[in-house]
Amino acid sequence: MAVSSSTEKTLPFPIIADHNRALSIELGMLDPDERDSDGLPLTARCVFVIGPDKKMKLSILYPATTGRNFDELLRAIDSLQLTAQKKVATPVDWKLGDKAMVIPSLSDAEAAALFPNGVTTKEVPSGKNYLRYTQP
Template structure:
């Protein structure tokens, strides 16, 4: 599907039924792409790690430069969590390599001796951006085509989509929050718990309302705390993170 067609369909009543994109739980496509690290196939690149794919409107743009700079600074934190990062921008590899020097300079690093700690996908034809529903129809380039929105896709070791966040091109992302989300996803993966608002590692997690008190006592030997509420319903239950 072309960028023009995607833009034209925005005003049709059935557009949302047929828009390309990913749903939580879908297997993430194993696409093969050219990147600043050479040609990669996504599933093989990720291996048994988690993955964060984050897209950008264009190279040599101010908000994108600050984002990739922040992602580079936090790369060791993502590595600690067994997460590989990969960026995407709708420009060519030559531009990506040149832009990378600006990003390193923004971080006050010497471009001649360093490189970004993650690859950038070249998507100059917008094929991947369209296939994954990444375009922002409200922000256009000089040719009137929609720019890539600021998508975040978190992919589990099983290659399925665990989380997606879509920011407009005008709003920069908070990569500390993306780290926090990774922590929550990993803390709850395969466990019958959830994390409350503003949760961070070490805080108590929540016991789902569907679980009986007997099951909770059996699964959480550290104990379950129930908060008293005016309704009398005992659905706010906490247990230490295990």
């Protein structure tokens, strides 16, 4: 296992080479269905996002035959950063700049104080007012 050489462009995050697959085996990153010409399992395309608190915030595992979706990775990182700072959650297909959902544990008064741009509530058949949206 080695970190990229200093002759390459310096990146603000670590890139790890795993020539003997020791780390891939330890982290469960081998694709059991796809094998190389020697019959060895191919490494899957794994993405781990570790937060400043050194805890894993996101783990995505793509099979060896499927490329990563960088738009989705960036969208997920934008969501992680926003939800770590604000008391919101991001709905399906959310993108940076879209409205986010106010977390249900916030009272209406707390939400009004935290979100000066206002909070809108989506009506649902149950009549409960738990789907609240804001522009964070």
